Amino acid sequence: MSTWLLSCNPKKFDLEGHRRDGHVLSSWTVVRYASEVAAGDEFALWVGGPDAGVVAYGSFTGPAEYGQPDLRYWAEDPGPRHFVPLVVDKWLDLRVPKARLASDPRMTGATILRQPFAGSPHRVTEMEWRAVREAIEVSEGADPQWDLDPGDKIRRVDLHAKYGGSSQNGISPCSTTDNILIFTAPSSGHQHGYFDTWNEDGTFHYTGEGQTGDQKMVRGNKAILEHAQLGKRLRLFDGARGTVRYLGEWTLDTEEPYTEDQAPATGGGDLRKVIRFHLVPVKTTITAPEVEIGQDYVAPDETVVPAPITPSAPDPDLVGRNLSTHRRLQNLLAAEAKKRGLAALSPGASDPDFDLAWRDDESRLTVCEVKSLTPANEARQLRAGLGQVLDYQDQLRGRASEVTAVLWVEREPSERRWTDLCQRVGVLLAWPGEEDLAFHGD
Known part of the structure; x- marks a missing residue:
């Protein structure tokens, strides 16, 4: 069994466009060694240019055959040529850069580095193939030169x-x-x-x-x-x-x-x-418990109006009138927490995207979702807020000894059932004028 590097000149063949359009790569042109490539041979696919490197690997499924290429992705007609059938085992999420291989002494004699414009494929020695495979493993797995863990x-x-x-x-x-x-x-x-x-x-x-x-x-x-x-x-x-x-x-x-x-x-x-x-x-x-939850509260600017968000935005509170109301409610609640001697928190980068949180003297964490309400969106906002704060509570339970969930809304809901529903699932539903409920959980 032999090993090969197939090469692609992006100026001649639009490999990215071929993939973007959903085509499965099932063959590749070869201008050398057409009689030597065979089923079972392994290959790596090399893309040239300023950011040259390995982008995929796989194996051949048969001998080379002669035919006319599909011209849709060629810059110009290359004419009839040999094709080797293949299967791609993996497209790499991270390209193996040319510099990584060029710095490996085992690749000193590799023709892809010495003669990059030679016709495809390039024969790869056993030693060179080990170097290529090890570089691929680095791209697919953890970088052995990186020694920081999340949270460090x-x-x-x-x-x-x-x-x-x-x-x-x-x-x-x-x-x-x-x-x-x-x-x-x-x-x-x-x-x-x-x-x-x-x-x-x-x-x-x-x-x-x-x-x-x-x-x-x-x-x-x-x-x-x-x-x-x-x-x-x-x-x-x-x-x-x-x-x-x-x-x-x-x-x-x-x-x-x-x-x-x-x-x-x-x-x-x-x-x-x-x-x-x-x-x-x-x-x-x-999600490690030793990673501190939250950071000092960062008050959102109530006057900033962002560009319109698409209808698929997950949270209606992020558009229009709702945005300024949401931020005002959130900032007022944070100010109330500070007035009561509590540390108001915004989410840290490792936390779920809650609106506000605080800790009391007993180290109990309270996580809060804020929702504006209008007659037209009340039910939708309450459903969304309840689901969000339950999700935040669940994600944070492993990192705090006790987590209380608060849904803070613009006004008292028009239907009593929302208060009863929140009570049944262990969420404190409160609004301006009911601050004691939010902060003491009575």
């Missing part, structure tokens, strides 16, 4: 000394390691119009860089968008200065990697276009 804290200066990147930017691509370090910090980000959001499904929307004017897909933003093609891992941190906390490895949503929104410029200036990257955790977010 580190001084930012030490982080960059170890892994590279700039200590001045919120998005920090590393030239010495295969990482892009990104930092989220509501306390400092909001002043620049960076409103990062944690979503109920565990995803995270991260605002790109650029404090004034419309954000563009350049520099750090471009690095995030192309991280998989670059073979770089996205490492998210809570905090921007001093000591930061590692929140794990993330990747972009493959179906919708980003959207464009509006936010004020630095210092509350005019609205401008911002990029919001849709991040998905590579592994489950941290």
Whole structure:
């Protein structure tokens, strides 16, 4: 059995378009060794260009055959040629970058590095194949050079000394390691119009860089968008200065990697276009009990009106009149908590996206969901709020000895059954004028 590197010139064949249109890769053209490739041979697929590297691996299912290619994805007609049938075992989420293989002494003689424009395939020796497979294992698994676990804290200066990147930017691509370090910090980000959001499904929307004017897909933003093609891992941190906390490895949503929104410029200036990257955790977010819940309360700006959100937005409280009412209710409740000597909390980066939480002297945690109410949306808002706060309570139970759930609404519901329902499931339903109920649970 032989091993091979199949090569793709993206200027000649649109492999990304082929995949994006849903086609299954079942064969590949070969201009050399057509009589030698055989069923059972293993291959890795190499894409050339500025971000060259390995993108997939698999095996051949038969000998090469001669025929005419499908021209839809070719820049020009290559004419009849040999094809080898194959099956792809895995498309890599992270490309194996050329630099990683080029730094391996076992690849010194590899023709893909010495003669990258030679016709496909490239014969791979047993030693070279081991180097390729080990590099693939690094891309598919944990990076052996990374020794931080989710929840670990580190001084930012030490982080960059170890892994590279700039200590001045919120998005920090590393030239010495295969990482892009990104930092989220509501306390400092909001002043620049960076409103990062944690979503109920565990995803995270991260605002790109650029404090004034419309954000563009350049520099750090471009690095995030192309991280998989670059073979770089996205490492998210809570905090921007001093000591930061590692929140794990993330990747972009493959179906919708980003959207464009509006936010004020630095210092509350005019609205401008911002990029919001849709991040998905590579592994489950941290839930370890030793990770502290929440951070000092960050009051949302009641005057900021975001761009319209699509009808599929999970929370109607994030649009229109509901938004300012929601924020006002939330800020007033946080102020009431502080007046009673309680520590008001916003969710930390490892927490579910609750609106507000607080602890009493006995270390009991109370988690709260806030909902605006109108006659038209009352039932829908109460259903949504009840489900959300029960979900938050359930997620936090493993990290606190006792968790109380509060649903704080704009006014008393018009139907008594909502109070009874919340009581049956152990949720405290309260509204302005009933603060004692929310804070004492009587």
